Amino acid sequence: MLVNLRQIGSSTGVIIPKPFIVQLGLEETIELELSGNALTLRKPSNPVRVGWAEASKQIAAAGENELVMGEFANDADADLTW
Numbered sequence: 906m907l908v909n910l911r912q913i914g915s916s917t918g919v920i921i922p923k924p925f926i927v928q929l930g931l932e933e934t935i936e937l938e939l940s941g942n943a944l945t946l947r948k949p950s951n952p953v954r955v956g957w958a959e960a961s962k963q964i965a966a967a968g969e970n971e972l973v974m975g976e977f978a979n980d981a982d983a984d985l986t987w
Contacts, residue, residue, distance in 0.1 A: 936948070
């Protein structure tokens with residue numbers, strides 16, 4: 906399939922047809938790779954932050970969410986009016 910390059914601000918983009926997006930199950934983030942003269946787009950193999958929300962809920966429920974370094978102020982904070 907031939908598609909046209911399009912100016913998007915100071916960048917150049919390609920519109921990916923919706924059936925391709927649906928068939929590949931692409932969402933908000935994709936992996937982009939350049940190999941020789943081919944550009945490959947794919948679903949991320951290791952999506953960023955997968956499971957972080959659930960893990961943070963488990964930590965909070967277990968009461969293990971105290972600050973690691975504790976509270977500390979900058980030296981000059983005492984001079985500030987809040």
